[in-house]
Every structure is written in structure tokens, then in C-alpha cells.
Amino acid sequence: MSSAAERAASLAQAARDxxxxxxxxxxxxxENRTAAGEAALRELYAQAxxxxxxxxxxxPGAGKSTLVAALVGEARRDGRPVAVLAVDPSSPITGGxxxxxxxxxxxxxxxxxxxxxxxxxxxxxxxxxxxxLGAAAVLDACGFALIFIETVGTGxxxxxxxxxxxxxxxxxxxxxxxxxxAIKAGLLEVADLVVVxxxxxxxxxxxxxxxxxxxxxxxxxxxxxxxxPRPKRPDVLLASGLxxxxxxxxxxxxxRRAAARAxxxxxxxxxxxxxxxxxxxxxxxxxxxxxxxxxxxxLADRRAQTLSAVAAxxxxxxxxxxxxxxxxxxxxxx
Amino acid sequence: MSSAAERAASLAQAARDxxxxxxxxxxxxxENRTAAGEAALRELYAQAxxxxxxxxxxxPGAGKSTLVAALVGEARRDGRPVAVLAVDPSSPITGGxxxxxxxxxxxxxxxxxxxxxxxxxxxxxxxxxxxxLGAAAVLDACGFALIFIETVGTGxxxxxxxxxxxxxxxxxxxxxxxxxxAIKAGLLEVADLVVVxxxxxxxxxxxxxxxxxxxxxxxxxxxxxxxxPRPKRPDVLLASGLxxxxxxxxxxxxxRRAAARAxxxxxxxxxxxxxxxxxxxxxxxxxxxxxxxxxxxxLADRRAQTLSAVAAxxxxxxxxxxxxxxxxxxxxxx
Numbered sequence: 001m002s003s004a005a006e007r008a009a010s011l012a013q014a015a016r017d018x019x020x021x022x023x024x025x026x027x028x029x030x031e032n033r034t035a036a037g038e039a040a041l042r043e044l045y046a047q048a049x050x051x052x053x054x055x056x057x058x059x060p061g062a063g064k065s066t067l068v069a070a071l072v073g074e075a076r077r078d079g080r081p082v083a084v085l086a087v088d089p090s091s092p093i094t095g096g097x098x099x100x101x102x103x104x105x106x107x108x109x110x111x112x113x114x115x116x117x118x119x120x121x122x123x124x125x126x127x128x129x130x131x132x133l134g135a136a137a138v139l140d141a142c143g144f145a146l147i148f149i150e151t152v153g154t155g156x157x158x159x160x161x162x163x164x165x166x167x168x169x170x171x172x173x174x175x176x177x178x179x180x181x182a183i184k185a186g187l188l189e190v191a192d193l194v195v196v197x198x199x200x201x202x203x204x205x206x207x208x209x210x211x212x213x214x215x216x217x218x219x220x221x222x223x224x225x226x227x228x229p230r231p232k233r234p235d236v237l238l239a240s241g242l243x244x245x246x247x248x249x250x251x252x253x254x255x256r257r258a259a260a261r262a263x264x265x266x267x268x269x270x271x272x273x274x275x276x277x278x279x280x281x282x283x284x285x286x287x288x289x290x291x292x293x294x295x296x297x298x299l300a301d302r303r304a305q306t307l308s309a310v311a312a313x314x315x316x317x318x319x320x321x322x323x324x325x326x327x328x329x330x331x332x333x334x
Numbered sequence: 335m336s337s338a339a340e341r342a343a344s345l346a347q348a349a350r351d352x353x354x355x356x357x358x359x360x361x362x363x364x365e366n367r368t369a370a371g372e373a374a375l376r377e378l379y380a381q382a383x384x385x386x387x388x389x390x391x392x393x394p395g396a397g398k399s400t401l402v403a404a405l406v407g408e409a410r411r412d413g414r415p416v417a418v419l420a421v422d423p424s425s426p427i428t429g430g431x432x433x434x435x436x437x438x439x440x441x442x443x444x445x446x447x448x449x450x451x452x453x454x455x456x457x458x459x460x461x462x463x464x465x466x467l468g469a470a471a472v473l474d475a476c477g478f479a480l481i482f483i484e485t486v487g488t489g490x491x492x493x494x495x496x497x498x499x500x501x502x503x504x505x506x507x508x509x510x511x512x513x514x515x516a517i518k519a520g521l522l523e524v525a526d527l528v529v530v531x532x533x534x535x536x537x538x539x540x541x542x543x544x545x546x547x548x549x550x551x552x553x554x555x556x557x558x559x560x561x562x563p564r565p566k567r568p569d570v571l572l573a574s575g576l577x578x579x580x581x582x583x584x585x586x587x588x589x590r591r592a593a594a595r596a597x598x599x600x601x602x603x604x605x606x607x608x609x610x611x612x613x614x615x616x617x618x619x620x621x622x623x624x625x626x627x628x629x630x631x632x633l634a635d636r637r638a639q640t641l642s643a644v645a646a647x648x649x650x651x652x653x654x655x656x657x658x659x660x661x662x663x664x665x666x667x668x
Contacts, residue, residue, distance in 0.1 A: 042650045049647035060393070133651075270645030278644035278651070285655035287621055310612035311604030313383035316376045317467075317612070321619035329663050 008039035015142050016047075020112055023142055030134045031119055033288075041134050044141035051140035052258040053277075055165030056150040057187060062171040063197035063241065067250075068150050070241035072114055074251050075146055081113040083144040087132050087151050087161070115144060133164055133281045146254075162190035163280050166273045167257045169193045169250075170234070174207035188215065191234040193253055199238035199246050211236045290328065299327050342373035349476050350381075354446055357476055364468045365453055367622075375468050378475035385474035386592040387611075389499030390484040391521060396505045397531035397575065401584075402484050404575040406448055408585050409480060415447040417478040421466050421485050421495070449478060467498055467615045480588075496524035497614050500607045501591045503527045503584075504568070508541035522549065525568040527587055533572035533580050545570045624662065633661050 011029070014022035029037030058064050068084055075082045119131050136147055151161050162168040170191035188194070194215075196208045215233055235253060239246030261271060270278070294303045306323055309315035345363070348356035363371030392398050402418055409416045453465050470481050485495050496502040504525035522528070528549075530542045549567055569587060573580030595605060604612070628637045640657055643649035 038652055042652055045650035046647055270642060274645040275641060278641045278654075281651045282641060282644055282654045282658065283625070285651055286624065286658055289655055289659055290620065290624060291617070307609060307612045307616060308604060310616055311608040313380055316379035317615045317619055318372055318376055320612075320616045321623055324616065324620055325623055 004035035005039045008036040012040045048137040048140035055161035055168040058171030066241040074247040083115040083139040174204040194236045199240040338369035339373045342370040346374045382471040382474035389495035389502040392505030400575040408581040417449040417473040508538040528570045533574035
């Protein structure tokens with residue numbers, strides 16, 4: 001057994017036994033794509049697959065972080081362990097994340113059954129899927145049955161999160177104009193549930209009614225389009241992080257979905273969400289492996305020459321891609 | 335010569351001779367990843383590489399479309415042909431784009447030296463780079479020396495556009511709060527130029543001053559970090575699409591960058607932007623080719639079985655990725 005594998009095995013064991021510090025370290029290994037992280041994930045993966053992964057998405061300022069913090073509080077009232085993965089795809093250069101949003105989460109910082117983690121998805125060929133799903137599988141194997149995956153900042157991840165979650169919650173502030181942003185971002189199309197936040201404000205009921213009407217029109221429109229893929233028609237709920245109103249209802253709606261999923265699986269094999277997740281995760285890892293092979297010493301020079309020739313317009317990118325594929329194949333047989 | 339290649343050659347010839355309808359058709363072929371599109375791009379690629387690709391990015395509502403429309407008008411006053419690629423990564427399911435923004439561009443619809451094209455980047459493994467750079471190369475080869483690449487809606491593309499553009503313009507509305515959104519989205523880090531829009535409004539000067547101060551602090555902070563990659567320190571300019579103030583200044587700043595680039599290239603080989611672009615484009619095509627190989631009849635069943643096993647947590651995703659890589663290598667030698 002290699003030392004990475006040993007380290008991984010002991011971290012994984014301690015994390016599963018409830019040691020939060022080991023869990024945190026393990027997630028760092030997974031996030032940094034270390035050999036120990038990979039080994040641990042290989043080992044833990046068979047124990048994962050039971051958690052309900054809930055994606056929380058929405059335009060910036062919609063109140064995602066506040067809602068997640070409130071839902072965590074609500075779940076803890078029932079004594080349920082909860083994990084939050086805050087995915088920040090934002091900062092590609094310095095890797096700096098704005099941590100203001102996380103401050104709200106400090107409310108739960110001393111609670112061992114709440115595990116909160118910010119992750120950067122930048123810079124990996126695998127993107128959101130690669131980083132987040134690995135971390136989610138670790139948390140899942142460690143007994144967190146409810147895992148919120150929250151997108152921070154703006155990003156394609158707002159839509160991408162739907163491809164990794166069992167249930168996608170789109171968060172909407174009641175202010176005018178937000179509806180349009182959500183449509184622009186294609187968010188309503190990926191929603192399993194829409195939550196209008198700041199439900200204590202005067203305009204919230206009206207915003208929810210508008211969204212319901214919009215979703216009904218959308219559904220009719222889609223029927224008219226015939227056999228094109230049909231977006232889901234999500235429920236629209238109101239919630240207020242301030243007063244706590246509506247939180248229990250949101251949690252109940254999530255639990256109904258989790259229960260339906262648990263009932264549906266045994267005979268039918270993996271759900272579409274599980275298959276999509278597997279595909280996203282494996283594709284991400286595949287892209288990383290391809291990139292790593294091409295950057296390895298054996299191929300790095302020829303890769304750089306090929307890219308320089310494309311940059312100088314001496315070689316077209318299609319021929320270049322074919323050449324790199326040949327290089328990969330040669331290497332595997334060399 | 336195959337019929338796709340013939341069709342491609344004749345479209346490419348007509349497009350280069352100035353036939354806009356052929357150019358539009360050619361871009362459709364490129365966007366749809368047809369054999370004719372690939373053949374045309376292979377042929378045209380050697381004639382591309384002269385255009386200045388200007389990425390226009392910013393938070394939703396910052397005024398990107400208005401600024402681009404105004405800059406197009408300004409460039410046309412000098413008689414320069416201009417192209418705009420509006421990249422919409424938004425709608426992954428129905429593919430519907432909100433076209434409201436495009437309406438402003440109708441001002442230029444009857445001008446043959448303005449070419450405007452909306453493109454969806456969704457659904458391709460290559461993402462923004464694959465779609466957009468192919469289209470930009472076609473426009474470039476057809477004589478458009480100034481090409482704006484504008485991101486529509488929210489999306490990772492807001493940052494990603496910087497990896498494909500020679501120059502990245504970050505657009506900021508003067509309203510409070512926007513600065514924070516730009517930082518959240520990591521946008522200031524990728525900016526070569528920041529343009530504060532709605533320059534006619536009272537708060538615009540102050541917003542610009544705040545941004546300048548913020549960028550100065552950022553630069554000092556980065557120096558303190560030592561040898562980490564150093565973000566650029568962009569100029570901050572004011573412009574108003576409404577009054578036209580500042581537009582000439584923005585265009586002049588862009589032209590200075592284009593001139594500097596043209597002077598720098600001959601001896602030095604490709605610029606970092608050109609290399610990054612080549613890498614983004616080739617990586618995108620490579621990912622597409624890998625995905626296509628795995629979905630081809632010879633491998634599709636084994637791919638599906640592998641993904642199902644991962645979804646059922648019978649196989650970990652790392653082993654799955656390795657297995658798919660083996661499949662690829664076998665196929666190339668089978």
C-alpha cells in the first residue's frame with residue numbers, strides 16, 4: 001500500500017467515524033486532486049449514493065446564502081446532520097473568494113452536525129462537476145443525508161449545478177426584473193422547485209404569482225412545440241429567512257422528492273439525475289486525464305509546438321486536435 | 335473532393351468575396367459543427383489571425399449590448415467594417431435566447447459592413463471557445479478587422495471570454511453594488527479595460543473613481559503576494575451610449591492595443607492571448623472528439639455500461655475515467 005493510500009485510508013476511516021477535522025482534511029485532498037484524495041474517494045465511493053444533493057441556484061443577490069443558512073437551521077431543529085458545499089467558480093486568477101456570504105453561516109459554525117465548505121471550481125478541466133461531486137460523495141459516505149450545493153457569484157455553474165444535483169432549487173428575490181434575469185440565465189428551465197425569498201416583503205406574493213403564471217405559459221408553449229425536451233414545471237414556494245416563514249414547507253418539499261427518489265430506485269436502476277451526475281463526473285475526470293497526459297514530459301514539447309503552430313495560424317485547430325489525439329494514442333501504446 | 339468540402343469551398347469563396355448571405359450560412363455550418371463547416375474553417379484558418387478580438391463582458395444589466403451597439407456606430411463613422419458575436423450560454427434545454435437585447439442592434443441591420451450574429455455555446459463539449467473562435471476565425475478571414483465578442487446573460491463565459499479575446503473590456507454600470515458583483519465574478523481580474531457605462535448619470539464619475547481606487551489597492555495587494563500571477567491593471571474609462579460621450583476614447587484605447595499587438599508579433603511569435611486562444615480552441619475540439627469517439631456505435635454500449643455502474647455506485651469515477659481512456663486507445667488501434 002502506498003503512503004498516499006495509507007494516509008487516505010486512515011483519513012477516510014476517521015472521517016466516517018465522525019472526526020470533522022479529518023473530514024475537512026480529506027475534502028482538501030479531494031479539492032486539490034492529490035493522490036490521497038483520489039485513493040480516498042475510490043474507497044468511499046461505494047458507500048456514497050444515499051444523500052439527497054440539493055442544488056441551490058439563482059441570480060446574484062437573490063438570497064441564496066440566506067436561504068441555505070435558514071434551511072440548515074430548520075433541518076437542525078429536527079436533529080438532522082446537514083452539509084453545505086458553496087461552489088465559487090469566480091476567481092480564475094487569484095483564487096480569492098468573497099467571503100462575506102459565508103459569514104452568515106458562522107451561526108452554525110460550532111455545530112458538529114453542520115458541515116460547511118467553500119470550494120473553488122476554477123482551473124480544473126473537470127469544472128464544477130469534478131470538484132463538487134467528489135466532495136459530495138465524501139460527505140455522503142460520511143453520513144450527511146442532506147447536502148446543499150450552493151453556487152456563489154455568477155457563473156455557468158448556476159445552470160451547471162442542475163446537472164449534478166438530485167433536486168435543483170432556483171432562488172428568486174421578489175424585486176421586479178429578477179424574473180427576467182432568471183429566464184436569461186436559463187434558470188427556470190432547470191428548476192425542480194422555485195423559492196421566492198424575502199417572503200415577508202409586500203411584493204413577494206405577487207412575484208410568486210407572476211412566476212407561476214410564467215411557468216404555466218411556458219409549459220403550454222412547450223406542449224405546442226411537440227417533441228422537444230420538456231422543461232419541468234416546478235412548484236413555486238415563498239420563504240423568509242428573516243421570519244422563518246415557509247422554511248418548513250421548503251424542507252418538506254425537498255423531503256418528498258428524496259422519498260420519491262428512494263422509492264423509485266431499487267428496480268429501475270439509476271435515476272436520470274444519477275446518470276447525468278455520473279456522466280458529468282466521469283467526463284470531467286476524463287478531460288483532466290487527457291490534459292494531464294498531454295502535459296506530461298513525454299508529450300509536453302509536441303503539445304506546445306502544436307499549439308504554437310495554431311496560434312501562428314500555420315495549422316488549423318481541427319488538424320491540431322487530431323494530432324493531439326494521435327499523440328495520446330501513441331503514448332498509451334508506447 | 336467530397337461534397338461537403340466542395341460546398342465548404344464555394345461558401346468560403348463567396349463569403350470572402352463579400353457575400354453576406356454566404357457568410358451567414360457558413361457561420362451556421364460552423365456553429366452546427368457540420369463537415370462543411372469544419373472543412374471551410376480548415377481552409378480559411380490560414381487567412382485568419384489579423385483581427386482584433388475584443389471580448390465584452392460584465393454583470394447582467396451593466397449595459398454591454400448598448401455599449402457594443404454604440405461602439406459599432408462609432409466604428410462605422412470611420413467606415414470600418416465591424417462584426418459582433420453575441421454568445422449566449424444560457425439556455426441549455428430549449429435553446430431559447432432572449433432576443434430583446436438584439437433589438438438594439440437592428441439599428442445596424444441594413445449596413446452590409448456590420449455583421450451581427452448570436453451564437454449559443456450550450457451543449458458542446460468545446461463550450462464558448464469551440465463555437466466562438468471558429469466563427470471569429472471565419473469573420474477574420476472575411477476581412478472583419480474588429481470583432482466584438484459579447485456575452486449575453488449570466489454565465490461562466492463572462493470570465494471565459496477573456497481566454498479567447500485579445501482584449502477584454504469589462505462593462506460596469508455606475509449603480510452601487512455592481513462593483514461587488516464584478517469582483518465576485520472575478521471580472522476585474524480579467525479586464526484589460528474597464529468601461530463605466532451610463533456615463534451621463536450623476537454617479538458615473540464617482541463609480542469610475544472608486545473602481546480606479548479599488549484596482550490600485552488590488553495591484554498593491556498582488557505585489558505583496560509575491561510571485562503569484564499578477565492581474566493586469568486596466569484603465570477605467572467612462573462612456574455613454576445615450577449621448578455618445580466617451581465612445582471615441584474607448585475605440586481609441588482598443589486601437590492602441592491592436593497596434594501594440596501588431597507591432598509586437600513579428601519576431602516574438604504568438605502573443606499570450608493568441609496562445610491561450612489556440613489552447614482553448616484545441617482543447618475544446620479535443621474534448622468534442624473524445625466525446626464523439628465514445629458515443630460512436632463501437633463504444634457507446636460500453637460507455638453507457640460504465641456510466642451506469644458509476645451512477646449505481648458499483649464503480650468509482652476514477653476507475654471509470656481510466657476505463658474510458660483505455661477504450662479510446664483500443665479503438666484507435668483496433
